[in-house]
Amino acid sequence: MxxxxxxxxxxxxxxxxxxxxxxxxxxxxxxxxxxxxxxxxxxxxxxxxxxxxxxxxxxxxxxxxxxxxxxRADDRQLLHAVRAMDDAERVANELAERVSEWAGTLFPDAGTGVDGCRALAERDPDGPAEERVVSLATRVADLAAEADELAGFIESRAPVAAPNLAALAGPVLAARLISLAGGLEPLAKKPSGTLQVLGAEDALFAHLRGHGSSPKHGIIYTHEYVRGTRPEDRGSASRALAGKLTIAARIDHYSGDYRPELEAELDERMRTIRARAPDAAGGGGDGE
Known part of the structure; x- marks a missing residue:
């Protein structure tokens, strides 16, 4: 040259x-x-x-x-949105407890929780103490409303950023998995066994230190296919769900095209697992 x-x-x-x-x-x-x-x-x-x-x-x-x-990528926006939603919900609930305690000394009919704060926010305060309680209750109601708006954003954006993952897991769980992994690309590169226990890191580390049993599932427990399956079969349900979610994440990251057959395959697999129940098949599960 x-x-x-x-x-x-x-x-x-x-x-x-x-x-x-x-x-x-x-x-x-x-x-x-x-x-x-x-x-x-x-x-x-x-x-x-x-x-x-x-x-x-x-x-x-x-x-x-x-x-x-x-x-600026869509999956990063989902990551930030779901973390912000969780923070808003957590802070709203924590402040709602404080408001309930305080309001109980001023309003005999004060409610509790976020709903109680929404009701308090509609009151006309009388005096400095009531002004502060009503003002704080209004902040709680605003935070709860922001969490709802963020949930709506996630519901609309997850099917765009990760169409297959959102279809199988639901938009919010898909966003949580992306958040726990640090992005869609890291999630797509994880084996299904790792995805299966995302969100159960404390239990996993305790197991590795010899202080507990190995966790069978993490955040995916919130999915109906795990939560709604009898305990004896939740190990199989978790593995089946994690396997399909891993495939979905990889398709979303590397090609981005929607594959409806993934849902059908997962549904069929779950029907097989749930058919193990004694009243359905006369036998037991594989245990956990």
């Missing part, structure tokens, strides 16, 4: 609508070369030190652009 050829192939040989960072992210070369010398020959850098300084600047800019792009 001549010096001119190397300069033309180098990351620093930017076009009219490119930046060095663009070339670092998207460019390639057919063979290695003496890039510092080529950059100096091309007039891009004054010397080798200048070349490496500009290379560092370009790589930092390329990395920052990649991070910004990744954070």
């Amino acid at each position: 001549t010096s001119n050829d190397a300069a033309a192939a180098g990351w620093f040989a930017v076009g009219d609508e490119e930046t060095p960072a663009d070339r670092v992210r998207d460019g390639s070369a057919n063979a290695p070369a003496d890039w510092p010398a080529a950059a100096v020959d091309a007039g891009f850098a004054t010397d080798e030190d200048d070349y490496y300084a500009k290379l560092r600047e370009a790589t930092v800019a390329a990395t920052r652009a990649a991070v910004d792009e990744r954070e």
